[in-house]
Structures are given as structure tokens and as C-alpha cells.
Amino acid sequence: MTGTYRAAAAALLIFGLAGGASAQDASRSFERLVTGNGWAMASYDRASHRIDTFLEHPYRFAGPRDAAPDLCFAADESRDLAFDTYFGARVGATGEWLSEVALDEAGYEVGTNIIRTSHHVGPGRSVRVTTYTFMPTEVDQPVLVMLARYENVSTASVEVTPHAVFNFRLGNAGGGREPSSDGEEASWDDGRATLYEYGPSQGTIAYTALSPVSRVSTTVGGGSAYERLKSGTDIDDARATTGPVNDMAPGFAAATATLAPGEDVWMASSVLWALDEDAGPDIDALRTWAAGRAPAALLAAEKSAWDAWHTTPPSGLSDAQRDLWLQSAAILRMGQVREAGPGFGQILASLPPGLGFVDAQWNISWVRDMAYAVAGLARSGHLAEARAAIEFQLKAPRGRHESEVGMPYRISITRYFGNGEEESDCNADGPNIEFDGFGLFLWSLGEYLRAGGDAAVVEEFWPVISGEIADVLVSLVDDSGVIAADSSIWEVHWNGRQRRFTYTSLAAVRGLCEVAEWADGRGDADAATRYRDTAEGIRRALIARHTDSRGALVQSAEDLIAGHHYVDAATVEAINWGIIDPRGRTARATLNSLIDNLTVTTGTGFMRNDDGGWYDSQEWVFVDFRLMPALGAAGFEERQGAIRGWVEGQALANDLMFSELHDAGTGAYAGSIPMVGFGAGAYIVALSGEGVAGPACGAYAEEPDAPPVVDGGAPDGSVGSDGGTSDDGGTTAPPSDDGGCSAAGSPAASMGLMAMVFAFFFVRRRLS
Missing domain, CATH: 2.70.98.40 (Glycoside hydrolase, family 65, N-terminal domain)
Known part of the structure; x- marks a missing residue:
């Protein structure tokens, strides 16, 4: 399957990929190539024509340097x-x-x-x-x-x-x-x-x-x-x-x-x-x-x-997509640590050194990125590698933040050191305490099993899966019916910044529905009922308390109460994970809200939310990938194709690698490059042909005929919508022209910002 990729072929394919073309030109903006075998990493710089990077370990931090009473550890660099x-x-x-x-x-x-x-x-x-x-x-x-x-x-x-x-x-x-x-x-x-x-x-x-x-x-x-x-x-x-x-x-x-x-x-x-x-x-x-x-x-x-x-890529791919699929599988393989010991099997979020900013190199194992990497490995048929990542997390030491989680738990609340110990990515606002990882892990294990993985892993690790992951989610449901406030996907940290994020609860619903099915298979009816009932209760609460006046899902209950800056692309997982009907009112309202508010100024891709920071407001390639199946399932095929054509064209112009970000004004690669789970893994999932998941727990959420008046879990909180300028929540057919590519109300990044600013304005990835 290997072969030399030619730039001339890329030029012919950038606007000819299946599903549509982008309104902007894809072009080279990244000058590095990376090689690794799970034991080390090296990088070639096109600009200087040299190998100028050789990391002694693939990961950035091997382990904590010293004990830290506040659990905010310092660490030596590889x-x-x-x-x-x-x-x-x-x-x-x-x-x-x-x-x-x-x-x-x-x-x-x-x-x-x-x-x-x-x-x-x-x-x-x-x-x-x-x-x-x-x-x-x-x-x-x-x-x-x-x-x-x-x-x-x-x-x-x-x-x-x-x-x-x-x-x-x-x-x-x-x-x-x-x-x-x-x-x-x-x-x-x-x-x-x-x-x-x-x-x-x-x-x-x-x-x-x-x-x-x-x-x-x-x-x-x-x-x-x-x-x-x-x-x-x-x-x-x-x-x-x-x-x-x-x-x-x-x-x-x-x-x-x-x-x-x-x-x-x-x-x-x-x-x-x-x-x-x-x-x-x-x-x-x-x-x-x-x-x-x-x-x-x-x-x-x-x-x-x-x-x-390699396994055989899906049928129906163009030659260019086949190349991207194979190289994405190779990126996933390079991103998995193969060193013997407790760190074996973990998957890094990106391959170093990216654009060269040391504090923007994500060769660290985040639970979230690893979940999407496992899904990509499973869907591409690499089950041994997927299982290694699953077992790494199941065998890792129990987490240190029991006071915040409320009980003993197994999956890290943020990420891992190279030696497999938990690390919570502290900054001045405290640690990141992310409850979405519990549900994400269960979803990724479900992806492994659906791809033909060995079901014996469930029986072997059932005490951990049930008692230290699924039961944790059950215990984290708060009085409003959703998962308690956390740092979630965009890592807002702690110390009063945590919120009841919709994404975290969506991950919990999907994960608990997965584990309920496994409990049924084991003949454990009580556990199956407990997990299924909890998932269905969270789902009802999300529809009742986490939708705006148009019926669109919002970022968090707290943001909805505030009445502004509550549009979050991560809510698209409600469609991808089978929690809401892709053709239902909530799905269409949510997609219209994302299109209206989060489309970047280049007109094709999406920022991650409307919070307004530089990092938030760039085009997030991971978000583009997660929107692709949802848009297709909801009937927005033209916009789906435009995104696919644009992102694939950019990768073809940049050595088959996907970046963390595209500059919102120019489309140039930014952030950490290449991304593993959020890049290669998410691309394979988007291209796998499986579309969105079937109904979680066997049924979609019940939706009201009209959007409810919601309070986000607090009294007198009914608000209007900053959810965009579309119609009544998507009850009409989806747009057939440009997919609603306006950027009404969305913050746009200044086109004059220097790339170096990126190293100083992180929200998601604050480093120890």
C-alpha cells in the first residue's frame, strides 16, 4: 500500500474531492515531517533540509519531578x-x-x-x-x-x-x-x-x-x-x-x-x-x-x-482520500507509546515538535484525544493497538483527585505522564478536573467491541469498568439531573470556573448506554437498569435544561443562565452519539446555531465556541471532523462536502497531516501539528462510512413540539437566544445553498495577529 505521494497529484485533487470544494485555496503552511516508532520521535525541517529533532521519549513529560501537596506537579521535559x-x-x-x-x-x-x-x-x-x-x-x-x-x-x-x-x-x-x-x-x-x-x-x-x-x-x-x-x-x-x-x-x-x-x-x-x-x-x-x-x-x-x-481502506474512497486514510493510520501508530512499562499503549495528542513553540506541543496523553484515537484505530481495523490504549487506562493507577470526583476512580481527570500517572494540567486557575473522560473511555471501548475487538476485556476488567468508571458517572449526577460542574472538553480549569457542560453529560449518556449493554450481556440486570436509567435521566435533563429558546443545545447551564456566549460546537456529539434524532428539531436547531455563530471568516470551517478568546476563535479541525457526519445525517450534505473538501485539501497540501487549528482569517496551519486523536483518529471516524451512531440506549431523546422555556437548573433564568439568525430551530428543510455560512454574532480573530501570540494565549492546554 505504500507509495510516493506527489505534490502535482495533490494540486489536481484539492478541489476535486468527493462532496464539494472549498471557497478558499488550500496551500502549504507547515514545513515539518515527523517519524516515530513509539520509542522516540524525530522531525525533518523542510526549511533547513535537516533532521533537527530527536526526542529521547515520544512523550513530553516522563513523570512528576517532586511530590506536590496540591497535586500540581512540575516535570522535566523529555x-x-x-x-x-x-x-x-x-x-x-x-x-x-x-x-x-x-x-x-x-x-x-x-x-x-x-x-x-x-x-x-x-x-x-x-x-x-x-x-x-x-x-x-x-x-x-x-x-x-x-x-x-x-x-x-x-x-x-x-x-x-x-x-x-x-x-x-x-x-x-x-x-x-x-x-x-x-x-x-x-x-x-x-x-x-x-x-x-x-x-x-x-x-x-x-x-x-x-x-x-x-x-x-x-x-x-x-x-x-x-x-x-x-x-x-x-x-x-x-x-x-x-x-x-x-x-x-x-x-x-x-x-x-x-x-x-x-x-x-x-x-x-x-x-x-x-x-x-x-x-x-x-x-x-x-x-x-x-x-x-x-x-x-x-x-x-x-x-x-x-x-x-495496514488493513484495506473502505471502498469508494478517491485516491487522495485513500492516501489520507493510510497516512492517518500511520500517524495513529506513531502516536502510540511502545516503551515497555506502565506507559505502554498510551496515545499522544500530537506528534512533536509542531510549529516549534515548546508550550504548544501536545505530545501528552489526554484521555479525550486518546478516546478519538482508539475509535480511529478500531474503525481502521487496528484492534491490537486500540486494545493496548484501552488496557493502559484500565491498568493505570487510581486517580489522585478523589476529593473533587467524590469516590475512587480509574480514568485520569485530564491526562497522563509518560509513566502512566495521572496529571491534571494546573495553572493559576487550578487543575483541570474533567468528568467527560469517564464517558469517553466507555464510548471508545464500545467502538473497539463493535469493530470486532475481544469481548473478554469487559469480563477481565469488569470491576474497574463498573465500579471505578460507570459508577463514578452515576455518582456525579447533580440535583439538576446532569453531570456535575467540571472543566470539560475546552479545559476551563477549576476554582469557580467549572460549569455543567453539555458535552460532559453527552459523553456520560453515551458511555452509560454502552456499559448498560455489557451489563445485560453479563446477566447483571440490576447494573444494566442502573446505568440505563441514569443515562435516560441525564438525556431528559439536557433537553429540558440545556436548550435555548430555539431548542438548540448550549454549552452549559451556567452560560444559558447568563444569556450569551453559550454556543459550543461540542454539542454536535448529541447527534453523532445517537442521543438526539439527526432529523429532529433539537438537532437542526443546534446545527443552525453552530453554522450561524461559529463559522470562521474564511467561510467553511468552525471555531469551537463563541467565548471570544484567540484560541477559541480559530478554526478547529477536530470540530470540522465531528460536524461532518452530523451534517450529513441531518441533511446538510452541501455544507458537509464543503468542509470535507477544504480540510482534505489542506492536508493534501501539507504532507497528509491534519493540524489542530486553521488560522481563522487565512486558513494557515496553526496550533499543534499533526494531531493524532483530534486529527488522524477523528478523520478516520468521519470517513469510515458508518455515519452517526444508532439511538443511545435504544431510543432517541423525547423532544417537545416547541422549544421549552428553560432555566438551566436555576429559577428565573429564562433567556432569549444568541443562537443565531436561522429560522425557528430547524423545522424547515436544511439550507441548500451555502449551508448557512454567515458568521453572525461570531468573534473573528484579528488577521494581523502574529503566529507567536499562539504560545501565550491558551485556554484548553495550560501546561504545568
Whole structure:
């Protein structure tokens, strides 16, 4: 299934995807490609033509640094060990590094983590250099494999000497992300053809020659491998340092090859990180995987391994959608932690480093993002990976915030450290305490089971599923009949900011209906009745107390009482999860409210709510994905197609990756990129062909003939509607022209904001 994705093909498809075209042009706005194997992450920068990121762990924070009485933990960053690494060549007497010559193209081998680049070097650009960089999925180690093919594309013979340089930093990091380059040392292991680099930081970097090399240099300064190639001279063969040095960038050089027209030569190397100071056993394991194969054979084997992993995409997809489906599955796989230990199986919210803002990198495991990732894995047939994520959460330690939750519980109230411990993402407004995760987990487990997953997981973990997840939801129902106030999906934090969010209660309804069915299957009628009755009670309360004067679902009871800024795209899950009839009054009123109030100024996608902050008011790609099935089920096919065409076109222009945000004014990628659950997972769910779920607990919510006068659970709270300018709540046919693409009443982001502002104005993702 793997294959090279061509930009020319993307250009032809951006406006030809099934379902409609966007009114704006899709274009490249993101310059990175990421590779990972669950043990580490590396990233290639198109702008500098270099691998410049190598995270020692895939996740951002391994664990809490110290005990914290308020449960607001500080944590050390996973270190980024790479300054840069890349190939070079001497062609005749001309030496060049690929970082300093034009990039012809870059992209993924479709459906893989293999980053492919192409350059031309030498006089007359006579040699084409194609590189393939990946973290092998069949090696349980943090290792990066780098392959380069040097092909003579001229009409005369040329002499080519392949080179590679490795500039990694192993000085002190002081608990931060970037180690210094001070105090580095190196030594050569001839038996393993490996250069070890080490320094004040714990651990060893091992550079292994996977194809023969003739020279290895550890010299610094003017005699370094980097400087010597640029001058067209041989690198020296100083294979060890005599003591600590600063800013070392070792280099390899292969033997010179004379290539006739059309002939090629390959170079292969790897970079392996070993936390153990003795990296030898890890190199031996890598050598076992390599098995003496030639570089081209290593590449072919990795492609074959990906082909064997993939399942067949749904029928009826265009070629472009098939590419997006396969690459989304690959992103999901890259986002799952495979390190042995309690963190195994967790799925990160995004792959680093995104746009480079350290405080906007979501390589952290949020329960919510993981639920949508599990759903994507299940619907794409990757049940082993889905189950690993499910079991990670079921086996994780009990949560720490029992005082806020009210009883012992199992699913984190926000997210997880790399070691599997709960983390609540505190800021000045306190922790995030999110009750939606309990229902979301149960929904994702239901997705796994409906896709053919092993039903034995329910029996094996029933005491946890029932007693520490489902019963928690039952206990959290407040006097108004909905789930008690929490931080919910948009993470408003605590300390008086929590509200009775509709999304949290919707997740509870869906999750409790799932677990009621499992209880029936176990013959536990009492539990089944308890869970089903609770779900139905929450559903009735939502219709009665969480709808505005038009009948549209609102963000929270408190926002409805306030009478403004209560439009929330997350309410669309009432349709997607089968809680309300997609063709009913509430569904149409809700969709019209979202269309009227949350359409961004570019005219196609949606912001997440109308609260008015910069982060809230950008186009949320996840929201676009969740609206797609709901719009289709409700009869808004034209708007559904326009969103699909726009978001898919953007991904085709940006190496098949989905971003967290599109700039509301320009459509440019923003936020964290690529998103895993909120991107790749949500896309697969939207494209899976299954549409919205059937009625939760066997029936849709009962809806009044006319919208009720509501009080949000408090007296004298009846309010008018800021729910938009559409008709009487959607009782007429849905719009057939532009889907109601006005932005009446919606806050628009200033088009003049600098991208750097993003790093300082988060609402959802405040970091410890």
C-alpha cells in the first residue's frame, strides 16, 4: 500500500474531492515531517533540509519531578538530543551538505513513517540524492535509520563520496528540553562499526554504520567533518576524542565510487539512544534487525512491514482520500507509546515538535484525544493497538483527585505522564478536573467491541469498568439531573470556573448506554437498569435544561443562565452519539446555531465556541471532523462536502497531516501539528462510512413540539437566544445553498495577529 505521494497529484485533487470544494485555496503552511516508532520521535525541517529533532521519549513529560501537596506537579521535559543531522556528498572536488543545497521535494512514503527527500548535488547538479529517514517499527528501541541513494543523472561518469554528519547534544540539560553541547566525548567500536558519543547527560548516542565507511571524524572546529567536506577535502580519521570537547559533530565518509550514467551507490547509518551507558547490547539488537541487508533492502523491508500492518481502506474512497486514510493510520501508530512499562499503549495528542513553540506541543496523553484515537484505530481495523490504549487506562493507577470526583476512580481527570500517572494540567486557575473522560473511555471501548475487538476485556476488567468508571458517572449526577460542574472538553480549569457542560453529560449518556449493554450481556440486570436509567435521566435533563429558546443545545447551564456566549460546537456529539434524532428539531436547531455563530471568516470551517478568546476563535479541525457526519445525517450534505473538501485539501497540501487549528482569517496551519486523536483518529471516524451512531440506549431523546422555556437548573433564568439568525430551530428543510455560512454574532480573530501570540494565549492546554 505504500507509495510516493506527489505534490502535482495533490494540486489536481484539492478541489476535486468527493462532496464539494472549498471557497478558499488550500496551500502549504507547515514545513515539518515527523517519524516515530513509539520509542522516540524525530522531525525533518523542510526549511533547513535537516533532521533537527530527536526526542529521547515520544512523550513530553516522563513523570512528576517532586511530590506536590496540591497535586500540581512540575516535570522535566523529555530531552531533544539533536541539533541536526543530514547527508552530504563530494562529487569530483566539490563538497556539499544537503542542508545547503536546494530541496527538490520532500514527503512521506504514503502510509508509513518514512520521510523521503530529494536533492541534486555536484557540478551541473549531476547527482540526485534521495534520502529515506525513519524509526523502524520492528525495532523496540529509540533509533533513527538514515538511508541515502546517490544516483548519477548526468551523461558522463562521476566520482561520488557519500558523507553523513551527526550533531547531537549530550551536555547538561538542567531539567529542560535542550542539552548543551559542552563536555562531549566519543569513542569508536570497530567490532560494531559504531561511534559512541557521551557527555554530562545520562546516556549514550550511538552512530552505527549500516553500510561500509572508510573514514570517521570526531574533530571539532575548522578541521571538522562539516568544514572539510565544504572545502572538498577528505575528512580525517580521528575516531575518538582525547578528552571532553565542546560542540562536536562527528562525520562518516564512505569510499569514493565511480558511477557511470544511471548507476547509483547507497549509504546507510543509524542513530540510537541508550539510557544505559553501555549501548553495545542495543547495537547488537539493531544489527540483528538489519541482518546485513543492503540499504535498499532495509528500505524495502520497512515498506513491506507497513504494508503488512495496514488493513484495506473502505471502498469508494478517491485516491487522495485513500492516501489520507493510510497516512492517518500511520500517524495513529506513531502516536502510540511502545516503551515497555506502565506507559505502554498510551496515545499522544500530537506528534512533536509542531510549529516549534515548546508550550504548544501536545505530545501528552489526554484521555479525550486518546478516546478519538482508539475509535480511529478500531474503525481502521487496528484492534491490537486500540486494545493496548484501552488496557493502559484500565491498568493505570487510581486517580489522585478523589476529593473533587467524590469516590475512587480509574480514568485520569485530564491526562497522563509518560509513566502512566495521572496529571491534571494546573495553572493559576487550578487543575483541570474533567468528568467527560469517564464517558469517553466507555464510548471508545464500545467502538473497539463493535469493530470486532475481544469481548473478554469487559469480563477481565469488569470491576474497574463498573465500579471505578460507570459508577463514578452515576455518582456525579447533580440535583439538576446532569453531570456535575467540571472543566470539560475546552479545559476551563477549576476554582469557580467549572460549569455543567453539555458535552460532559453527552459523553456520560453515551458511555452509560454502552456499559448498560455489557451489563445485560453479563446477566447483571440490576447494573444494566442502573446505568440505563441514569443515562435516560441525564438525556431528559439536557433537553429540558440545556436548550435555548430555539431548542438548540448550549454549552452549559451556567452560560444559558447568563444569556450569551453559550454556543459550543461540542454539542454536535448529541447527534453523532445517537442521543438526539439527526432529523429532529433539537438537532437542526443546534446545527443552525453552530453554522450561524461559529463559522470562521474564511467561510467553511468552525471555531469551537463563541467565548471570544484567540484560541477559541480559530478554526478547529477536530470540530470540522465531528460536524461532518452530523451534517450529513441531518441533511446538510452541501455544507458537509464543503468542509470535507477544504480540510482534505489542506492536508493534501501539507504532507497528509491534519493540524489542530486553521488560522481563522487565512486558513494557515496553526496550533499543534499533526494531531493524532483530534486529527488522524477523528478523520478516520468521519470517513469510515458508518455515519452517526444508532439511538443511545435504544431510543432517541423525547423532544417537545416547541422549544421549552428553560432555566438551566436555576429559577428565573429564562433567556432569549444568541443562537443565531436561522429560522425557528430547524423545522424547515436544511439550507441548500451555502449551508448557512454567515458568521453572525461570531468573534473573528484579528488577521494581523502574529503566529507567536499562539504560545501565550491558551485556554484548553495550560501546561504545568
